[in-house]
Structure formats: C-alpha cells, structure tokens
Amino acid sequence: xxxxxxxxDVLNECLEDVRAGRRTVEQCLARHPEQAGELEPLxxxxxxxxxxxxxxxxxxxxxxxxxxxxxxxxxxxxxxFGKRPVWWRAWAMAVAAMLAVAVLGSGTVAASDGSxxxxxxxxxxxxxxxxxLFLTRPPLARARLNGALAEARLREIEAMAVKGNLEQVxxxxxxxxxxxxxxxxxxxxxxxxxxxxxDILETRAIKHLVGxxxxxxxxxxxxxxxxDKALRLSEARFEKALRSAGVKPAQMEKIRGRxxxxxxxxxxxxxxR
Numbered sequence: 001x002x003x004x005x006x007x008x009d010v011l012n013e014c015l016e017d018v019r020a021g022r023r024t025v026e027q028c029l030a031r032h033p034e035q036a037g038e039l040e041p042l043x044x045x046x047x048x049x050x051x052x053x054x055x056x057x058x059x060x061x062x063x064x065x066x067x068x069x070x071x072x073x074x075x076x077x078x079x080x081f082g083k084r085p086v087w088w089r090a091w092a093m094a095v096a097a098m099l100a101v102a103v104l105g106s107g108t109v110a111a112s113d114g115s116x117x118x119x120x121x122x123x124x125x126x127x128x129x130x131x132x133l134f135l136t137r138p139p140l141a142r143a144r145l146n147g148a149l150a151e152a153r154l155r156e157i158e159a160m161a162v163k164g165n166l167e168q169v170x171x172x173x174x175x176x177x178x179x180x181x182x183x184x185x186x187x188x189x190x191x192x193x194x195x196x197x198x199d200i201l202e203t204r205a206i207k208h209l210v211g212x213x214x215x216x217x218x219x220x221x222x223x224x225x226x227x228d229k230a231l232r233l234s235e236a237r238f239e240k241a242l243r244s245a246g247v248k249p250a251q252m253e254k255i256r257g258r259x260x261x262x263x264x265x266x267x268x269x270x271x272x273r
Contacts, residue, residue: 010032010035010039011039011042011043014028014031014032014039014043015043015047018043018047019047025040025043025044025047028043029043112124112125112128113125116156116159116160117156117160117165117168117171117172118160118163118165118168129149132145133145133146133149133182139186139187139189139193139197140193140196140197140200142182142183143183143186143197143200143201143204144200146179146180146182146183147179147183147200147204147208149179150176150179150180150204150208151208151211153172153173153175153176153179154176154208154211154212154215156168156172157169157172157173157176157215157227157230158215158219160172161215161219161220161223161227162220164220164222164223166222166223166226169223169226169227170226173226173227173229173230173233176230176234177230177233177234177237180233180234180237180238180241181237183201183237183238183241184237184240184241184244186241186244186245189245194245194246195246197245198242198245198246198247201238201241201242201245202242202255204238205238205242205255205259206258206259206262208234208238209231209234209235209238209259209262209263210262210263210266210267212227212230212231212234213231213263213266214266215227216228216231217266235259239252239256242255
C-alpha cells in the first residue's frame with residue numbers, strides 16, 4: 001500500500017507545476033492518487049490565496065517567508081501540542097506559508113477582514129482564520145476565538161441571504177456549525193477553567209441564538225428553512241458544550257429557559273450579557 005501522507009516536497013512540486021502552467025490541479029492529483037484526498041483542498045486553498053493576494057514575489061522572498069512560518073508552526077506545535085496527524089500539520093503549513101506571502105508582501109490580509117464569500121479576498125480571510133485556530137489551543141482562548149468566528153459567519157450569512165445566494169448560505173451554516181462543534185472538544189479543565197468556560201459559553205449562546213433567530217425572521221422566505229436548521233443545530237451544540245464544561249441537568253433547564261425567553265422577545269436581557 002502506498003504512503004498516504006502529504007510531504008512538503010509533494011505539495012511544493014504541485015504548487016509550482018500548477019502556477020507555471022505545466023499541469024492542472026486534476027493532473028497533479030492524478031500523479032499522487034494516494035494523497036489526492038488531502039492534497040486537493042491544500043492546493044486549492046493555496047492557489048486561491050495567492051490569486052486573491054495578487055502577489056508575485058521572487059524565489060528568495062517565497063523561500064524566506066515559507067521558512068519563517070513553517071519554523072514557527074513546527075516549534076509551537078512540538079512544544080505546546082505534541083504530535084498531530086500528518087495531514088493536519090501539512091494543512092497548517094500550507095496555510096501558514098501562503099499567509100506569510102500575503103502578510104509580508106502587502107496589506108491584503110487586513111483588507112480581507114470584511115470580505116464575503118462572493119468577493120476575491122475571502123480565501124485570504126479563511127486562510128488567516130485557519131492559522132489563528134492552529135495557534136490557539138488553550139480552551140478559554142479557543143472558545144472565545146470560535147465565538148468570534150461564529151459571529152463573523154452570521155454576518156456573512158446575512159450578506160448572502162440578502163442577495164438570495166442559497167448555496168453560500170448553506171455552506172456558511174456548515175462552517176458556523178463547525179465553529180460551534182469545536183467548542184465541544186475542550187479536553188481536561190481545572191475547576192476554575194470550567195467555570196470561566198461556562199460563563200463564556202452562556203454569554204455567547206444567548207447572543208448567538210437571538211441573532212440567528214432575528215436573521216431568520218428578516219431573511220427571504222427561501223433562506224429561512226436553512227437558518228431554522230442552523231438555529232436548532234446551534235442550540236444542540238451549545239448545550240453539549242455546556243454539559244461538557246460541567247453544567248448539571250437542572251442548571252441546563254434554567255439556561256434553556258433563558259434562551260427561549262430571548263428567542264420569544266427577540267432580544268438579549270441585559271442581565272444575560
């Protein structure tokens with residue numbers, strides 16, 4: 001059986017071939033069938049980021065940028081997080097390398113912050129978020145980051161809903177669910193950390209659910225079933241995360257009651273903020 005791991009050499013070779021016009025993405029994948037499943041998203045993200053950034057840095061700059069970011073990713077990963085699956089590290093290296101080109105070459109990354117999925121800079125925004133998530137491992141910090149990213153997805157969903165772009169609304173609700181699912185995986189926490197995490201989750205949950213309900217009510221009719229599903233999934237995700245953080249059944253009932261009150265009234269009570 002062949003080796004299914006993606007090496008840096010394979011990734012770099014494919015990137016150079018596609019950029020130089022020697023091969024298409026499909027032809028590169030055909031040359032590496034064992035790694036094709038993991039190689040395809042890496043290639044597409046790297047190419048999209050480079051295209052969106054509008055950069056054409058020289059070989060020396062690219063080598064320096066790639067080396068600095070990969071060195072930082074490797075050292076932090078080994079020092080703080082231990083070993084991770086090879087595909088996960090390859091993903092992080094690819095994102096970090098492409099982001100390095102954008103960050104060191106221009107202000108493109110900063111300019112991408114307000115972009116939406118139908119705009120050229122959106123792949124840059126997604127790449128930056130992947131690096132942020134890779135480097136943010138402590139449970140409290142990661143919960144805050146995922147909460148902030150979930151809010152960003154809500155803003156993007158609203159923008160796409162207004163345009164009637166059902167395909168993007170559906171894709172964004174999947175991304176939204178991914179951020180909330182990540183909050184469930186908290187690892188072992190101290191009592192103090194668990195208490196702080198419960199506070200973060202409770203505050204995020206009520207704001208998120210009320211915001212999503214408000215968006216559903218204002219959205220075009222064709223979009224509402226997608227948002228209704230996202231609302232129900234979000235409730236389940238937050239509840240599971242809160243239970244993982246130590247919330248007892250009786251306490252969970254009270255929290256659900258506050259959620260329902262907020263959803264009925266369409267606002268967040270100041271006492272819940």
